Amino acid sequence: MIEDIRLAHPNADTVWWSMAFSLGFCAVLLLGPELVFVPPLYGLRERALVDYGRLASQHHMAFHRKWTDPAISGEQLLGSEAPSSASDLNATIEAVQQIRLLPLDWSALQQLAVAAGTPMLAVAATQIPLAEIGGWFLNKIL
Numbered sequence: 001m002i003e004d005i006r007l008a009h010p011n012a013d014t015v016w017w018s019m020a021f022s023l024g025f026c027a028v029l030l031l032g033p034e035l036v037f038v039p040p041l042y043g044l045r046e047r048a049l050v051d052y053g054r055l056a057s058q059h060h061m062a063f064h065r066k067w068t069d070p071a072i073s074g075e076q077l078l079g080s081e082a083p084s085s086a087s088d089l090n091a092t093i094e095a096v097q098q099i100r101l102l103p104l105d106w107s108a109l110q111q112l113a114v115a116a117g118t119p120m121l122a123v124a125a126t127q128i129p130l131a132e133i134g135g136w137f138l139n140k141i142l
Contacts, residue, residue: 015127019120026116031104039103048096056089 063086124133 015123019123022120023113023116027112031102034102034104037103039042040097041101041103041125045096045101048099049093052089052096053091056093059089060086 121133
C-alpha cells in the first residue's frame with residue numbers, strides 16, 4: 001500500500017483527508033453501537049434521580065425533625081442508626097448522578113485513537129520526513 005501511495009503521488013490534502021476519513025470511520029464503527037445505550041441510560045438516570053431525590057428529601061426532613069425535637073434527649077439519640085442511613089442514601093444518590101450516558105471513559109477513547117492511528121504513521125511518513133515525526137513525538141513525551 002505504501003508503494004502504491006508513493007507511485008500515485010497524491011497531493012497532501014488527499015492523503016490527510018483519507019486518513020481523517022479512515023479514523024472517523026473507525027470511530028463510528030466502534031462507537032456507533034454504544035449509542036444504542038444512551039436513551040435507556042438517560043431515562044434510567046432521570047427516573048432514579050427523581051425517585052431517590054424524593055426519598056432523600058423525605059428521609060432528611062424526618063431526620064431533621066427527629067434530631068431537632070426538644071422532647072428527645074441526647075441519650076436516646078446516641079444509638080440511632082439515622083446518620084448512617086442518611087450517609088448510605090447520599091452515597092446511592094451520588095452513584096446515580098455518576099451514571100454515564102455512554103458506557104465509555106476517556107482512556108478507552110485514547111486507546112481507540114492509538115489503535116486506529118498507529119497504522120496511519122506509515123502513511124504520514126510518506127508526507128512528512130520520519131525524523132520530523134520522531135522529533136515531534138520526543139517533544140510530546142519529554
